Amino acid sequence: MIRIKLLSLLTGYVSLMVQGESLEKFVNMAAGRGIFLWDIVRLNNHAIQAKVRISEVRPLRHIAKTTGSRFKIVERRGLPFFSHRLRQRKLLAIGAVVFLVTLYLLSSFVWxxxxxxxxxxxxxxxxxxxxxxxxxxxxxxxxxxxxxxxxxxxxxxxxxxxxxxxxxxxxxxxxxxxRKLVTEDVNKGPAHIIAGKAGLIKEVLVLKGQAMVKEGDTVLPGQVLISGETQEEIKPEPSTQPLPEGQEPPEPKYISHFVQAKGIVRARVWYEGYGECLLRETMEEFSGQEKTSVRIKFGSKEIIISGPKSSPYQHDETKQLVKRLPQWRNIQFPVELSTVRYREKIIHRLNHGSAGAKKIAEQRAMEELRAKLPEGAKITQQRLEEINTGRLEELVRIKVFVETVEDIGQTKPFKVNEEDMY
Missing domain, CATH: 3.10.20.310 (membrane protein fhac)
Structure with a gap:
């Protein structure tokens, strides 16, 4: 079957519309005489359309006369007809050949x-x-x-x-x-641990430095949680003489030590996410079917080498790639080769209903919220809230609130001034 069609493409074939009262007899007589008809389509009770090789059109005239039918050629395809059209448009054919040869030569170079x-x-x-x-x-x-x-x-x-x-x-x-040069962190100087985000302190574990907050404190971003500055009291040498009456003991003196603060500060942090969904939605997706049309354009005339003239799909995405001959000495050749790609789209019209739209809105709100959560955050509480605007609308809005417990500390180096030492 495929071999016959390929041979017909080389020798030429036509598409016929046959009309009459004895269409079955027409087809049977053609088959009995070895005339191969393919792609037979019934148009109505008195008409069919079929394809046949050009060499077998003449014998069909006798069959049509015998069965009281008549036919006419509605389409011509194949190499002989294509060559005939090219002979009628010699300049266009020469331009196409020159374009293809030039395109091949130019594609052999690096540009x-x-x-x-x-x-x-x-x-x-x-x-x-x-x-x-x-x-x-x-x-x-x-x-x-x-x-x-x-x-x-x-x-x-x-x-x-x-x-x-x-x-x-x-x-x-x-x-x-x-090459990636691995640089070791050489920052060994003093540093604070500050809050990377707002939260309510739940636990403070100090490994080095001085705690500046305690459990139950509310902190803001940038606030010092564990200070890298510690103070040590300078104790004076003990005196054997008692202080004179009415004299106050001297105020204690302190010396500051600066370290790189280390520790863990866990806090309760709150996040929220928002999602919405229409009760009725129209969605598009590609079916996987596609067609490609290759064309040569010379001036204002265009020849389709292969593929359809226009999109065969009801809904599609069309992309066109055009290749032109490069400009030479301010001369632009009016020849171009274009490839048009049609990808079929399937339109889905979905009716989620109130419950379905609410579920989808919740999923979208959670997706937005998860994008905000840091790695290792532990969710302790979660709450959903449907937003009601007071208007009748085809939209469901959902907010999700979660509470997490996470380490909010970040290291922030600081410089030490000499006057800060005492």
Whole structure:
């Protein structure tokens, strides 16, 4: 079956509309005489449409006369008809051939060079070294030595751990992986532990430093929780002489010690998330079906090489990719090759109802809330609240409130002034 259709495409075939009272007899007589009809579609009680090879149209005239039927050609397809159309449009055919040949020749050269993966290095620096190794715009792809260019980049730039080159059409992409220098945290100076967010203190565990808050305190972001400054009292040498009558003992003196505060401060923190859902929604998704149309345009005329003329789907997403000949000395050739891609969309109209919309709104509110929660946060309480605006509307709104217990401490270094020592 497929072989016959391919052969018919080469030799040419036509689509016929046959009308008459004895359509079954017409089809049976054609089959009996070895005439192959395919894609037979009944249009109504007195008409069918079928495809047949061009060489078998003449014998069908005798069958139509015998059965009292009549037919007419509604479509012509195949190589002979395509060649005939090209002969009628010689200039367009020549332009198409010139375009394809030029496009093939131009696609054999490198026109674009991209650099990806750089952080500290400059893309221009990478392109300069690649140019020294022979990779430059306008070079023929068959002269490109990928391994040599990769080796040259690695040899001249010790900070490059890996270099890879990929060639896609006329574009060359140089992918770079730089060496990551691991820097040790050398901050050994004094530091406070401050609140990273607002909360209600639940537990304070001090490993080093001085606690500035206690259980039950409410703190704000940036407030010092554990201070890196501790004070030690300077005790005077004991005196054997009693203080004169009416003289107050001297005020105690303190010396400050500065450390890098360490500890754990757990607090109760509150978050909220919001979600909404319509009672009735229209959703779109791709069915997986798609068609591609390839066309050549010369001036204002366009020839479809393959694929449909327009979208065969009721709902679709259309994307078009156009390739033109490059401009030469301010001359723009009016020839272009375009590829049109049609992707079928399926439209779903959903009626969630009040209960279904509420459940979806809750899920969306929880998704938004989880994005705010830090890793390791322990949820202790959760509460849902439906927002009622007092108006009749096709929308359900939900807020989710949760309470967590988490470590809110963050290390913040500080500088010490000499006058602060005493």
């Amino acid at each position: 674009f060079i991209d650099v990806t993966g750089t952080d500290k290095l400059s893309p221009q620096q990478i392109k300069g070294i690649a140019s020294q190794a022979g990779l430059r715009p306008g070079m023929a792809k068959w002269n490109l030595d990928v391994k040599a260019v990769e080796k040259e980049i690695r040899d001249q730039l010790p900070s490059v751990a890996w270099a890879g080159i990929t060639v896609e059409g006329t574009r060359v992409t140089i992918e770079i992986a730089e």
